[in-house]
Amino acid sequence: MYWSKTFIPTLRETPQEAESVSQKLLLRSGLIRMLMAGVYSYLPLGWRVLENITRIIREEMDNSGAAQVLLPALQPQELWQKSGRDKDMGEVMIRFTDRKGRKICLGPTHEEVITELVKSHISSYKQLPLLLYQIQTKFRDEIRPRFGLVRSCEFIMKDAYSFDQDQKGLDKNYNLMLEAYKRIFSRCGLDCLCVEADPGVMGGSVSHEFMVPAGFGEDALMYCPGCNSAFPCDQKQANKCTKCKGELKKTNTLEVGHIFKLGTKYSSVLNAEFLDAKGSKKPIIMGCYGIGVSRIISAAIEQNHDQNGIIWPPEVSPYQVLILPLDVTNSLIIKQAEESYGVLRRDGVSVLLDDRDERAGVKFKDADLSGITYQVIIGKDFLETGKLELKARRTGKKLIDKKENLLKHLSATKPGGFNSHL
RNA sequence: CGGGGAGUAGCGCAGUUUGGCUAGCGCGUUUGAAUGGGGUUCAAAAGGUCGUGGGUUCGAGUCCCACCUCCCCGACCA
Numbered sequence: 001m002y003w004s005k006t007f008i009p010t011l012r013e014t015p016q017e018a019e020s021v022s023q024k025l026l027l028r029s030g031l032i033r034m035l036m037a038g039v040y041s042y043l044p045l046g047w048r049v050l051e052n053i054t055r056i057i058r059e060e061m062d063n064s065g066a067a068q069v070l071l072p073a074l075q076p077q078e079l080w081q082k083s084g085r086d087k088d089m090g091e092v093m094i095r096f097t098d099r100k101g102r103k104i105c106l107g108p109t110h111e112e113v114i115t116e117l118v119k120s121h122i123s124s125y126k127q128l129p130l131l132l133y134q135i136q137t138k139f140r141d142e143i144r145p146r147f148g149l150v151r152s153c154e155f156i157m158k159d160a161y162s163f164d165q166d167q168k169g170l171d172k173n174y175n176l177m178l179e180a181y182k183r184i185f186s187r188c189g190l191d192c193l194c195v196e197a198d199p200g201v202m203g204g205s206v207s208h209e210f211m212v213p214a215g216f217g218e219d220a221l222m223y224c225p226g227c228n229s230a231f232p233c234d235q236k237q238a239n240k241c242t243k244c245k246g247e248l249k250k251t252n253t254l255e256v257g258h259i260f261k262l263g264t265k266y267s268s269v270l271n272a273e274f275l276d277a278k279g280s281k282k283p284i285i286m287g288c289y290g291i292g293v294s295r296i297i298s299a300a301i302e303q304n305h306d307q308n309g310i311i312w313p314p315e316v317s318p319y320q321v322l323i324l325p326l327d328v329t330n331s332l333i334i335k336q337a338e339e340s341y342g343v344l345r346r347d348g349v350s351v352l353l354d355d356r357d358e359r360a361g362v363k364f365k366d367a368d369l370s371g372i373t374y375q376v377i378i379g380k381d382f383l384e385t386g387k388l389e390l391k392a393r394r395t396g397k398k399l400i401d402k403k404e405n406l407l408k409h410l411s412a413t414k415p416g417g418f419n420s421h422l
Numbered sequence: 423c424g425g426g427g428a429g430u431a432g433c434g435c436a437g438u439u440u441g442g443c444u445a446g447c448g449c450g451u452u453u454g455a456a457u458g459g460g461g462u463u464c465a466a467a468a469g470g471u472c473g474u475g476g477g478u479u480c481g482a483g484u485c486c487c488a489c490c491u492c493c494c495c496g497a498c499c500a
Binding site for chain 1: 425428429432433434435449450457458459460461462491492493494495496497498499500
């Protein structure tokens with residue numbers, strides 16, 4: 001993609017609406033724009049980051065044996081009355097009446113819908129276990145939306161649901177998801193704490209939260225720097241790590257994932273039952289597993305930035321390489337930029353070419369701000385030596401080499417397998 | 423919803439205390455010229471319902487009333 005053909009409205013100054021680091025950088029780097037409080041548009045760079053994150057999630061879910069579905073955002077309120085969560089949700093649920101007089105709501109989550117769906121097709125233990133997931137927009141009329149994508153009224157969630165015939169099956173699926181979550185967050189560049197939590201409105205017995213330490217985080221947590229164990233803050237303990245007796249530290253955190261052993265909370269009220277091997281009717285044992293997909297973007301920025309801008313973890317970077325021809329009025333430079341662009345694209349590398357007639361300083365600033373993993377710089381050094389310059393955004397380290405070597409070097413760097421020495 | 427802050431050009435702000443005549447500044451934008459490795463320089467230009475409605479006044483960005491919106495702190499959550 002050429003910079004001039006896409007839409008990257010970078011901001012020189014910080015918009016006054018922003019408070020947290022991630023929101024400032026999201027706005028400045030032209031990833032998102034606010035339509036109203038808690039509601040955001042994703043611009044091309046933001047969309048590509050979102051796509052990368054959903055790709056990672058999809059890969060890990062599929063590898064765990066989960067099958068993807070897409071459930072409706074429009075749901076009958078009646079379904080929520082059946083489950084008894086109509087009142088729990090209260091004002092958070094966005095409700096309206098359609099022209100036929102049907103009471104409708106915009107789904108704040110999907111336990112009810114999926115349970116209804118599954119119950120009409122599962123009747124035997126032979127059909128279990130079942131693991132389904134979706135990546136979809138949720139709607140919540142939040143009391144106070146804030147920090148950009150961190151708490152918004154319309155946001156993207158990955159929600160998975162497991163259906164088992166017994167506790168053993170649930171435990172297995174639960175662990176499967178827990179491990180998958182660790183891989184997902186790690187691939188997204190997040191340093192994550194996993195902590196046992198209160199299931200709250202979701203119900204069930206056991207739940208784990210995945211918390212990302214972040215300066216402005218909404219929750220506080222005690223964690224042990226020694227063994228990376230984490231504990232809820234309100235716990236009146238001796239303030240020592242129960243695992244390694246290390247000193248605990250307090251940190252603000254942001255919740256990016258939450259998994260629950262629901263048990264039969266939904267299946268029993270919605271009559272989702274199956275016949276076991278002995279022919280007796282039993283409620284399906286369920287689990288649910290959520291990830292705040294859009295929230296990962298904010299979390300990733302909180303943990304991966306410097307004073308110049310974002311530093312994307314390689315797998316979520318909107319482009320792998322940004323080519324910077326420093327003087328587009330020079331035909332040799334622009335020709336080399338276009339040639340490099342072609343070579344890299346042919347090798348399957350995603351590339352952005354900054355073809356704007358801007359000065360070097362502007363391009364460098366925007367390049368650093370955008371956080372794209374690698375910059376290929378083509379300027380007067382190229383004119384003098386014929387060599388290209390490769391700069392890694394994270395380390396700032398530079399590699400100067402003949403164009404053949406340098407491009408070959410870059411082509412070998414697939415997402416997830418980026419060169420560590422840069 | 424309770425408490426605090428804010429709304430003036432695309433963005434960031436000054437001006438409001440103490441009402442005054444053509445509402446300013448920086449950045450960005452357009453045109454021209456120079457420049458071309460870290461937001462360059464010079465010249466010219468365009469761009470405004472001062473959040474909305476009402477009121478006071480000879481006169482309101484400024485004072486009064488009502489409302490809307492945004493941000494921050496609290497309850498909620500991925």
